[in-house]
């Protein structure tokens with residue numbers, strides 16, 4: 001029998017065993033094991049212990065550092081790294097002015113490949129080891145992402161963006177060609193290694209009813225496919241959808257009527273939903289990706305997380321770059337705190353970090369693979385400095401309670417705190433150098 005590859009990481013281990021209660025500072029869902037060793041065999045977590053493991057283990061000592069499960073970004077656009085931080089527009093103008101021109105360039109396979117590699121290495125350098133990603137309408141942009149994620153061993157969910165109207169030349173498909181491209185991509189990439197296909201409707205306005213019906217048929221034909229789209233992000237967008245789909249009860253209902261609302265669906269934003277929408281979301285098992293930095297930057301609105309809790313649908317957290325302003329999950333969680341504060345709610349570090357780890361994994365049906373340090377999950381693990389620089393260091397020193405420490409970390413840290421990122425037990429990012437994957 002082959003000897004297993006054994007790796008042990010020492011540090012302060014933090015993850016979640018269940019969903020923390022809203023506004024609960026001392027939560028039984030929080031699993032904090034200070035100064036423990038995380039044991040990894042052949043890329044999987046096998047356990048933890050307080051004592052140093054024997055010499056059969058390769059030991060990496062990160063004593064005094066914070067070790068978390070790799071973050072899961074449930075909504076992010078690969079080609080939009082090129083337009084992050086674009087000035088002065090709301091959603092619909094922002095798409096036309098900045099985003100669509102950037103996405104046109106991904107028709108070129110060389111641009112798509114370079115973009116995919118840069119994007120995934122940037123995710124890893126921000127401590128994000130899994131993601132649900134929008135590429136572009138071009139088949140080559142999907143191939144490039146799947147191939148680059150495969151080379152890095154990453155959990156990646158993506159699919160060709162569907163849009164056959166209300167988009168410029170070079171960014172529209174048609175129903176038949178789009179269907180052929182989807183089927184070919186599903187055959188080649190879905191459920192291979194850690195890759196999965198998502199039927200990817202950009203948003204209701206850019207697909208004809210015929211194309212939405214085709215997308216729904218793909219989902220019905222294979223229940224293992226994911227679905228990703230946007231919903232109820234901005235008030236002008238919601239009004240436009242009401243004009244385009246006069247027979248649907250609501251924006252969300254456009255998707256529900258076509259069979260696109262199911263337990264493997266990830267809907268970004270969900271700010272302008274009514275009570276019936278919230279009931280429908282909870283009944284479907286779909287999750288909403290809360291994208292706070294994007295919602296603030298584009299002035300879209302304030303997502304009501306406690307209302308989502310009350311309705312009973314799953315919420316995960318996401319960057320939505322390039323509407324979002326950083327791939328750093330801490331930056332986005334901090335913006336999430338501010339969004340909730342503006343609405344009179346208090347977001348704990350526990351609910352926020354759970355949203356970027358275990359909640360996302362559960363929403364995707366992947367909690368046996370990612371999102372925690374449960375034995376048997378793949379070792380997607382990040383090591384972080386608790387504090388960097390004199391201000392954060394001083395704050396960390398005076399923090400007494402665990403929540404106080406972790407909340408200060410969430411508020412004051414970013415990707416510069418990342419020491420290393422492991423994907424299935426392999427180092428894929430080490431500070432100041434990216435480990436080039438083996439071909």
Ligand SMILES: [Zn+2]
Nearest residue numbers: 077230268320
């Ligand atoms: Zn988006």
